[in-house]
Amino acid sequence: MTTRTSTGALRGLLIGLLTLAFLAPFYLMLRNALMDTRGLTSPEWTWWPTEMHWENFTALFSDPTLHMSQALGNSLLIAGITAPASTLLASAAGYALARIPVPGRGVLLALVVATLMIPGSVTFVPTFVVVGSMGGVNTLWGLIAPGLFNPFAVLLFRNFYLQFPAEIEEAGRLDGLGWFGLYRRIALPSSGAMLASLGALAFIDSWNAFLWPLVIGQDPSSWTAQIALSTFLTSQTINLPGLFAGAVVTIAPLVAMFLIAQRYIVEGIATSGLKG
């Protein structure tokens, strides 16, 4: 009995410590963002700034070399387009590949699956070659387009629609719906949870993307929030509180979205991971 309660207490303690450790970086980020440089570099530890330096945040947006507000706007636009568009494209393609019996469908599916073998970030040179030749450098479409086509999501949607009960579609067919109508009126609306899960994951991926925006968005006007922050981080000027304020600003939208759409994110991870 006693050993049982003591292991239970030990486990509780372990979980508590781990939770603190996992949340600590968020606290540190916020604390540092609100301090001044002197307080940050002082050897004396303070848990919370005695004076709140909110101006670190306003300074961030008024610094002309950072382009922070434009970068945040770009990120929001890119993720805001990529998440719904890529999920919808994958759903449509997944439905067609699962349900519409056209000759050669197996070959097309194989061509989609084959692209999964080539890791996304390794293809940045080839993709740059193509997007660059089409004049996509420093453009919004150049930043967005390659991220719209996610073969993995196609595969997940295909598996989902394969299991979709045919009886429901029969009913729609009797009402005079064609293939496209069946997808748009019946299959698509009933895949809401799936769309939300994969859409939320796509938003996170797109918002946090680094390598491709670094490659294609060379001009400050096409920087994303991550690139602006990274440029700040790897530059030679030392403005520590500003840097942390920048980090807070770039992760705040995602953390907010995360807390709101948590259920879908968890579902999305579970589906995409297990099928992968």
Added chain:
Amino acid sequence: MTALSDTSTPRSERDGSPAARPRGGPAPTRRRPDLRAWAAFALLAGPMLIGLGVFKYVAIGWSFLLSFCNAHGTIALGTWVGLDNYQQLLNDETFRGSLGQILLFTAFIVPVTFAVSLGLALLVHRVRRGRAVLRTAFLIPTAVSYVAASLVWKMCLFNGLPAGIANMMRGWFGMDAVPWIQTTEPPLYWIVLITLRLWLQVGFYMVLFLAGLQAIPRDVYEAAALDGATGWRKLRRITLPMLRNTSVAVLMLQFIAAFQAFDEFYNLFSSGLSGTGTAPVQTPLVHLYNTAMGAQNYGLGSAGAFVLTALIVTVTLIQGRFTGFGKGEE
């Protein structure tokens, strides 16, 4: 009208009776192209197929040709140089070094992430109340970008100042402060790299394991308990074997993620600020980025992309052979 032509598909294929078609006419055979089906297929799958065609197939094909060309500062197919780029790349010590580094990094990070995320999942799964809150606490770092996390690790946790968190902890044990990122002997920067990635990724894999744990039926454990199995045996004999499919998927995802490491290496090691030294480690992707974007040598960069792709595909296939991945598909 539409309904009529659409019944041509699965149902009439299944029962094969023309009587199923209300308005008679010849039953369409499988060979006959169904124009409506084709149109719907093209409309629904077309955009995706074209997109993958352009951004994957055309891109890779073109880049493959470029890798045999002297394409310096241009992405047009220039002078054909055969295997020169590949030769130059493989003779390049920094590239070979980067391949070694990424293999070492992978060999470290994959088992560590695997063990920690499985351990966390087992811990959280046991908790009766507040499981959702715990899951959130461990999962929320996955919302943070590598850039922001690198900043916290480099400038706050592992900065060289005595007041930096890691150095403060060393102080408790009477140890001197060290510049973590610049210390190469012993390679303390590995601690920075590994903990950073753990913090960002562990929650994601933990959720996968939690889903796997939830799928194990309770009565399996009850039966085992009747047979007198205790905690450790239950874990080895039931839990781990039942998590096999999840484990294989997690390993595969972790391998690929480790091989593609770029963000944290770039943000931790390039540049000034407290990181005065040059990058102690370079991954192949960082090398490729410098070659293609820095030196604008797209021929050499393309060759590097193919060497790296070949390496990843090989490792993935070997891993698939050992763990039997692919059998569990469907």
